[in-house]
Amino acid sequence: MKAGEKAEKGRLTTSERALLGLLSLRPMSGYDLRQLIPQSIGHFWSESYGQIYPSLKRMTAEKLLDKKTERGKGRPDRHVYSLTESGREELRGWLRAPVELRNVARNELLLKVFFGTQVAPEEVRKHVETLREEAELERAEHAGIVRHLKKSSANNPQLPYWLMTVNMGRHEVNAKLAWCRETLQELDRLEERNKQ
Amino acid sequence: MKAGEKAEKGRLTTSERALLGLLSLRPMSGYDLRQLIPQSIGHFWSESYGQIYPSLKRMTAEKLLDKKTERGKGRPDRHVYSLTESGREELRGWLRAPVELRNVARNELLLKVFFGTQVAPEEVRKHVETLREEAELERAEHAGIVRHLKKSSANNPQLPYWLMTVNMGRHEVNAKLAWCRETLQELDRLEERNKQ
DNA sequence: TCCAACATGTAAGGAGTTACATGATTTC
């Protein structure tokens, strides 16, 4: 590899690109970003302050962001960041590039199911039932999110894309619920067989 | 918190517990574990050598594992680890405890969809089509895994649990495919609207 | 003759979370 190539390639982490994306919605402070995440990309992405503040600093140094300071009375100053032209290009370039993060999703529940014979079927059942309850709550949440989005962003051109991400959540939750149903039935059979 | 409590609480990482689980199948070396993972828990869990070897060392020091050395001719010695009684108890305790790892699964594709208005719908379509192709390959894989498991482990009491984990994979893949279909249709509409 | 497989291990680095530090204002 030639000199400089490596520095160019992964100049930003995916966390930083996610922040670029959020700042394309409107200029925001680190605090704003943190608050916004649960209401926007929170179902498939998370960021902590320990990640956000250093990222904003780095991207400002790289001229991807502009920083403006708003004086706060009593409160600390607000540092409001907005995309520069170069930041917007960086964002578009990433959006066009193939999806890269293909690391295996670690699923502790499936791990416990896989080693299920080490404990009684009833113990595995508990985990599956917990998942079912959580999935049912999530399903109810989705309905609320869709209703809220359709009202609050009726004329927003971003609405169709936002609904697509919620829709993935819906399909995933339905898949989980279907799996729970089947798995609980299979556990019934295993428990029956154990008694005899 | 009193002295010692912290040390007790999280004595093992989930990675280490996963290795305990695999060693409950049969005694193995670090190399064996690494080879086995893609054929067993690979669809929902991954481990690298850099994680495996230090983990085996730590758990041996904590008397959860026994280590036996097999002399290799030419090759390095094989260090074969097996569960101690205390290791098996540790494993069972973890299997009975509630599932803990509930960190948000980070999904770069959904991030790109969420910020979709920043690029042309055609750019988003590319990502969705890639996902569809990958999901279709995965679906074909599942059929093969089920056939193989049912043959090779016909009388293995662990078979039902192993099939449950594959089944989750099937449901998830079907959810992805359904989402891709719907999303591609919606993108059709957005592209049409753009042309007019 | 070269490459893959066998086999163990360490070091460095990336990515991210949690806890800490600070302090005024508003709300119950």
Added chain:
DNA sequence: GAAATCATGTAACTCCTTACATGTTGGA
């Protein structure tokens, strides 16, 4: 009077992956 909110930032730590280091045997 306590707690939550606003607001920024750093340090320490965890967890994990990749690259490096080493060396033999067997097959194409």
